[in-house]
Amino acid sequence: xxxxxxxxxxxxxxxxxxxxxxxxxxxxxxxxxxxxxxxxxxxxxxxxxxxxxxxxxxxxxxxxxxxxxxxxxxxxxxx
Numbered sequence: 001x002x003x004x005x006x007x008x009x010x011x012x013x014x015x016x017x018x019x020x021x022x023x024x025x026x027x028x029x030x031x032x033x034x035x036x037x038x039x040x041x042x043x044x045x046x047x048x049x050x051x052x053x054x055x056x057x058x059x060x061x062x063x064x065x066x067x068x069x070x071x072x073x074x075x076x077x078x079x
Contacts, residue, residue: 008014061069
C-alpha cells in the first residue's frame with residue numbers, strides 16, 4: 001500500500017490530473033454559490049417592488065370608507 005501511495009505522490013502526471021479535478025470541482029462550487037447569491041438578489045428586488053406597490057395601495061385605500069375602499073380595490077384585483 002505504501003508503494004502505491006509513494007508512486008501516486010511522486011508521479012507529476014497523476015498529481016496534475018488530481019489537481020485539475022479538484023480545481024474544476026472548486027470552480028463549480030464557486031459558480032453555484034454565485035448563482036445562488038444572484039438569485040437571492042433578484043428575488044429581493046422583486047419583493048421590494050411588490051412591497052412598494054402594496055404600500056402604495058395601502059396609502060391610497062387606508063383613509064377611505066369601507067364601501068369606497070372596496071370599489072377602489074376592485075381595480076387592483078385580478079379577475
